[in-house]
Amino acid sequence: MAQIGSIWAAAGVSGFGRENELEADSLGAEYLRNAGYNPRAMIDVLSVLKNQEDFNVRVAQRQPTYHGLFTTHPRNDIRLQQAVAQAGTVDDAQLRESDPSVFRQQIDGLPFGENTVRTGDRNRYYQDLLSYTMVFPDQWEIRETPTTVQASAADGAASIRVEAQRMQENKEPRLFIRENLGIEDLQRSEALSQYRLLGYTGTHTNESGHHERVAAIYLGPRVFVFRAQVTDPEKVDELDRLLLSSIRTFRAIQMNERAGSTGLQVRYVQVTTGFDWAALAARSPISQYPEETLRLLNGYYPIGTPEPGEWIKILQ
Incomplete structure (x- = not known):
């Protein structure tokens, strides 16, 4: 009952x-x-x-x-x-x-779904133009230009700036810091060898009187210069470790990340004679339920086939 x-x-x-x-x-x-x-x-x-x-x-x-x-x-x-x-x-x-072509133009290239590649780390930053990625400390604000990126703590206690420069001559990263950056009094210095990249890092007191960690890492034809400053004298050791950990995450973007850096995108194609959903799904980058997803996206779930010449949406 x-x-x-x-x-x-x-x-x-x-x-x-x-x-x-x-x-x-x-x-x-x-x-x-x-x-x-x-x-x-x-x-x-x-x-x-x-x-x-x-x-x-x-x-x-x-x-x-x-x-x-x-x-x-x-x-x-x-x-x-x-x-x-x-x-x-x-x-x-x-x-x-309404002209359907106008709608297609607006939708073509639209991001689809979640970007699983770029959500592995909470504050991972990708620079597609310069082909590198790194993880900044959690909840830090990130600002970027075409050649630089800066991340800052919310309370202003520390910040890190990354700048890409063209290498003018072949020299060791240690010498680059000393000769090109003019920093000769590095402390806590050490060589960096991460993800098959060569670099060098150390600390000093900058012109503002603050603790600063400097690093230079070579990637391709460029040298990436890191200037990480700590303005809170009571947290120098703690924040310096945090900044060094962030620098150690710097690496090149992998091919699978590059392909997925913008996630899946909606694209329009016209149906040809002999169209088959299963064949289209076999070529789709969708990992789970590709045919069902494509059918849902085009209003043909669970059955139905578009006519030749009809525009349908695919994912790339």
Whole structure:
């Protein structure tokens, strides 16, 4: 009896929510009509949401949640059809025409999904133009220019600046710091050898009277100069260790990171004769459920095939 009561209670709550959803759908359809669009587009939108829900249910092997306990697909929902029909139709003279090519131009190149490559470290910085990456301390503010980047602590106790310079001559990083930067009194100095890169680092007191860690690391035809300053005299040792740890994360961007640095992007292509979803999915960079994802993206889930000449979205 308790189970039966729970089912009926859930049905009652679901039905109440459904009434509110139908009212909202009807208002949405009315707004579409007033704006000069086909009110039935509301059903198309809800169908996309329902298809996504069906896919999520199948993947997670859980109970559906969209539209309550007695859900049906929006295209087959009679009450929804009636709610949308109440909005009426749009006269041809009032119908707002839209050029699909304009929409395609706006969507083409749009980032898709989350960028999993660049979220491995909380404050990892990527410089695609100069092909390097490093991790700055957590919650530090990062500012960049085409050739420099600076990260600063929120309280201003420390900062680190990275600048790329063209190497004019071949010399050891230690000599570069002494001869090119004019710093001859390095303390705590040591060679850097990380990710097959050569460098050198040490500390000194800069012209402002603050503790500063300096480093030079060679990458390709450039030398990257690090100037890490500590302005809080009570935290010199602590912050210097933090800054050195950040410098040690400097490395070249890997090929897989470069390909994923901007994440997946939406691209439009035209369907040709003999089109097959499975064949398209086999060439897709999507790692999980590529065919289902492509179908959802194009409104052909779970079945259906576009006609030759039709524009569809792919992910690159």
